[in-house]
Amino acid sequence: MRKLIVLTVLIGLVFSLGTSVLAAEEVNLYTNRHYDTDEEILDRFTEETGIEVNVLKGDSDQLIERIAREGENTPADLLITADAGRLHRAKTRGILQSVKTETLTQNVPVNLKDQDNYWYGLTMRGRVIVYAKDRVDPSDLAGYADLTSDQWQDEILVRSSANIYNQSLLASLVSIYGEKWAEEWAAGIVDNMARKPQGNDRAQATAVAAGEGDLAIINTYYLGKMINSDNPAEVEVAKSLGIHFPEGKYGTHVNVSGAGVTKYAPNKKNAVKLLEYLSSASAQKYFASANYEYPVNPDVEASELLQSWGDFKAQGINLTELGVHNEAAVKIFNRVGWQ
Structure with a gap:
């Protein structure tokens, strides 16, 4: 089973991820999202790739500051947070790196990602x-x-x-x-x-x-x-x-929840794989059907409920x-x- 590490940042709980986070087939995710949908998608990613996802949950702004404070020693590989404004804040704080792949270019429309490829929208x-x-x-x-x-x-x-x-x-x-x-x-x-x-x-x-x-x-x-x-x-x-x-x-x-690879990601390759997976049609369909969010991937339709509201x-x-x-x-x- 995927290792789940939950942090309540608001009460200042501190823990050590340990040396295992540096394992080649792991990726460390910092996220403010708290939906069962996300857990299911991460489990599917692990099943399909064999890459374990260690999850650190907390308040968006405090996670951004945590990564900045950890600097080059951060265990964080990928940051997920709600709102493009916060994602831009993470970029200007200097904690993300630019990543561009053919898969991400195909999966995420240009207006729903950072213009310099520091973050990508995942749900809208x-x-x-x-x-x-x-x-x-x-x-x-x-x-x-x-x-x-x-x-x-x-x-x-x-x-x-x-x-x-x-x-x-x-x-x-x-x-x-x-x-x-x-x-x-x-x-x-x-x-x-x-x-x-x-x-x-x-x-x-x-x-x-x-x-x-x-x-x-x-x-x-x-x-x-x-x-x-x-x-x-x-x-x-x-x-x-x-x-x-x-x-x-x-x-x-419109706005997005989105993700960016951290500047000092110790598992960058796996972080990019997870980011690509979250923007894929299979993950996007699940986001759309289970959490009442619009998919960003243009090849995926919105859920029946959202379609019933009209274009x-x-x-x-x-x-x-x-x-x-x-x-x-x-x-x-x-x-x-x-x-």
Whole structure:
């Protein structure tokens, strides 16, 4: 069985991976993902290749800092984290190395990977609008810009500006429209908030169902998880909501969970093999069917549930832009009072 090493970084648990991590047929993965889907895929990789995967789990930003602190002595071979903004942060922190192979080039579209090949997207999600079916006519919804109209005064629910998903959404708008437009948009959202930002994406959806507001901004895979939840209350919430993919010239903001090979990877060859495997059709099909995420591999279809939501046009920017404009986005949030 694959060796599983779990770290709760938040409480500062320290452990030694030992000399076995240097074995030729092992690879050491640092990841913030906590899904059973990932465990199944890693088990399949080991079965097919004979390469054991040692897993270190923790908070994304703390894993990045850990790798930086470990420097040349890091046992980490591959870093997986959610959000292109964090992946860009890892790149600029100097803990990743550029890797390019024919397989990765074929499996991951150019806009869903770092422009210098320091990281590659593995799963994709859209940041969309969900609405109360009994109170909102979906024909009244269009693009992100329309959320600032007086029609939605005191009706919008969205999480804190400290959340990386919101930072990347705003960063995408900075990239597309410029800082002035993005700041006016953020100020308009603040004016239309139904309450002070609080909770995660599921909490926003639940608040819409409870009547605290008519609209929420959330990631698509949260709605998929709620629809298929073992909790009947979450299923009822999801059933009461409609999903709208923002339209207009630039479409819907998308983001990724992705991975990069660390700068001092002791098992670089195996790390590249694992990265290629995670972007392969077989792994992508499992990501898509079991975790309600969109595959990045263009040869793999989305799950039936996601297809039932309909097609959408994604923003065409390279996701590197989300990291490039993160600082500007955070400053805008502070200026407009988005807590």
